[in-house]
Amino acid sequence: MTTRQEPSLFEKIRKADEEGNEFWSARELAKVLEYTEYRYFKAVIERAKEACKNSEQSVSDHFGDMHDMIELGKGAKRKSENVKLSRYACYLIVQNADPAKEVVALGQTYFAVQTRLQEIRQMEEYKNLPGENEKRVFLRSEVARHNLLLADSARIAGVVEPIDYAVFQNHGYMGLYGGLDAKAIHERKELKKSQHILDHMGSSELAANLFRTTQTDDKLRRENITGKQKANKTHFEVGQKVRQTIQELGGTMPENLPSAESIKRLAKENDPKPIRKR
Structure with a gap:
């Protein structure tokens, strides 16, 4: 009997918008990558954006600004800035994150493997x-x-x-x-x-x-x-x-x-x- 493999940490936080496009929340990714404060993670996002720009990709296609509503207690809420990330944005982020963290190495492997799998699927599309x-x-x-x-x-x-x-x-x-x-x-x-x-x-x-x-x-x-x-x-x-x-x-x-x-x-x-x- 085959045991079902547990989804990776990064797969668990993958989301889909109303049009079915996959994306990751920067705030959730920051937590998975063990950044205790989002303000430190924002510097990583900026480095990833710069890498995106240098490779002649459109930054807005991979990094989309969005906002979350955070519960403050007693029913109060506060708007909090966030970033909607594509798979490639996540790949760039894990390449620019703290390499000393074991979870960052896991992230690099996950997004590299997923990128390769996507390449294979896309080449099948190309043939047709x-x-x-x-x-x-x-x-x-x-x-x-x-x-x-x-x-x-x-x-x-x-x-x-x-x-x-x-x-x-x-x-x-x-x-x-x-x-x-x-x-x-x-x-x-x-x-x-x-x-x-x-x-x-x-x-x-x-x-x-x-x-x-x-x-x-x-x-x-x-x-x-x-x-x-x-x-x-x-x-x-x-x-x-x-x-x-x-x-x-x-x-x-x-x-x-x-x-x-x-x-x-x-x-x-x-x-x-x-x-x-x-």
């Missing part, structure tokens, strides 16, 4: 997508999400400041695009200054960048790479390997692929609704 536009929207979202994870790995490796992260990202581009950095790719694709490179990639080019991102993330973590120079070198070498694979398969080099129309309009039509602020 009907056309190029749908694949572009899906892959653009995946690249943005994995850039978030890569930003965290880079931070652990020692790439902390925004300018350092920009250099780190350029090394990945240069490896994949035959020495072209982000600015040079922009010029090669004849994009305007306000247009983001990733928003104008077709599905093949997005897939190559997704592979570059995921493999660099895995390598940084697996080999415990530390130091900005080593992290940059790793990103460049992974980009080169992806480029070499494309060449061996007889594919078109990414810098020679044509620019596609902006994905932002397509994303609005296909993306699920972001977390709503209350």
Whole structure:
């Protein structure tokens, strides 16, 4: 007879809003992570938001302000600030929380495993997508999400400041695009200054960048790479390997692929609704 596994602490506090979207309460997560006072936990949330921003994710899609009503006794209530967190917001928070706490390590494992399971489910969805536009929207979202994870790995490796992260990202581009950095790719694709490179990639080019991102993330973590120079070198070498694979398969080099129309309009039509602020 199989014994039913007890849900994890983090699964127990997972909630769903009226539209069925999962979320976590920052105040409840703070208690689970053994922060005695919420004011100390707010600093962790701010660091997680900064990591989210550095990875080119929309902070408002993952961190939504909301309020709770707290009982004060004798029927009195007080409005208390709180934050509605997505799964990825929680992942960033546990990566920025106090590593000395055993429960934080449990949280890192839980959200990493759940992220991987979600990836597998999503790749099954990708196989069934009907056309190029749908694949572009899906892959653009995946690249943005994995850039978030890569930003965290880079931070652990020692790439902390925004300018350092920009250099780190350029090394990945240069490896994949035959020495072209982000600015040079922009010029090669004849994009305007306000247009983001990733928003104008077709599905093949997005897939190559997704592979570059995921493999660099895995390598940084697996080999415990530390130091900005080593992290940059790793990103460049992974980009080169992806480029070499494309060449061996007889594919078109990414810098020679044509620019596609902006994905932002397509994303609005296909993306699920972001977390709503209350």
